[in-house]
Amino acid sequence: MEQTSITSMPRIGDKAPDFEANTTTGHLRFSEYNKGSWVILFSHPADFTPVCTTELSGFAQEQEEFFAxxxxxLIGLSIDSIHSHIAWVQNVREKTGVYFKFPIIADIDMKVAKLYGMLQPGESETAAVRAVFIIDPEGIIRLIMYYPLNVGRNMEEIKRVLVALQTASENQVSLPLNWQPGDKVIVPPPKNLEALDERVNSDLEMVDFYLAKKNL
Structure with a gap:
């Protein structure tokens, strides 16, 4: 597969770059893994490091809920060997009882990290930043987050935006500041005068004609 340069980074709305990789659960092709489900692809700088251990433990503890x-x-990645990944998974299981069942990509040649823009030279040329890609069942990138090497991610926010993306897609709505599941959603603005009149006479919560909310 042709490698993409570090400066070529996928964007929201792009088709997620496909790849094949060796992982802790075996060899996989990403497009097959993604088929029919949402995927959270996330990178960490290195195995056997403290912040990464807390983060992957957090993902592992939420794995069943994410899927069910x-x-x-879930699928993780770092620029470590498969042997390092397996040893780390076992070490964390022995020390804490948390088991990383999701695949972790052994990206020792940095192919996938470069493909997804996870290497950012201003931060490090040899370690992937803490990237999060949320990809829908059609293989489209719906959200990208980047964190620096020394700051861990917020699991509650990752869960919130996943549910928000799914809610927006399923209901063709938008979501306001600080939206949480169960909150009102924003309906699309009217596209013609007839729709405007319908809105003005509706039972929507109207801030103004262009900002109206409803319960799902």
Whole structure:
């Protein structure tokens, strides 16, 4: 597969770059893993490091809920060997009882990290930043987050935006500041005068004609 340069980074709305990789659960092709489900693809700088251990433990503890409630699979990545990954998974299981069952890509040649823009030279040329890609069942990138090497991610926010993306897609709505599941959603603005009149006479919560909310 042709490698993409570090400066070529996928964007929201792009088709997620496909790849094949060796992982802790075996060899996989990403497009097959993604088929029919949402995927959270996330990178960490290195195995056997403290912040990464807390983060992957957090993902592992939420893995069953992600899949059962939100049809979402997890897949991790770092620029470490498969042997390092396996040793780390076992070490964390022995020390804490948390088991990383999701696949972790052994990206020792940095192919996938470069493909997804996870290497950012201003931060490090040899370690992937803490990237998060949320990809829908059609293989489209719906959200990208980047964190620096020394700051851990917020699991509650990752879960919130996943549910928000799924809610927006399923209901063709938008979501306001600080939206949480169960909150009112924003309906699309009217596209013609007839729709405007319908809105003005509706039972929507109207801030103004262009900002109206409803319960799902």
């Amino acid at each position: 409630k939100h049809n979402t699979k």
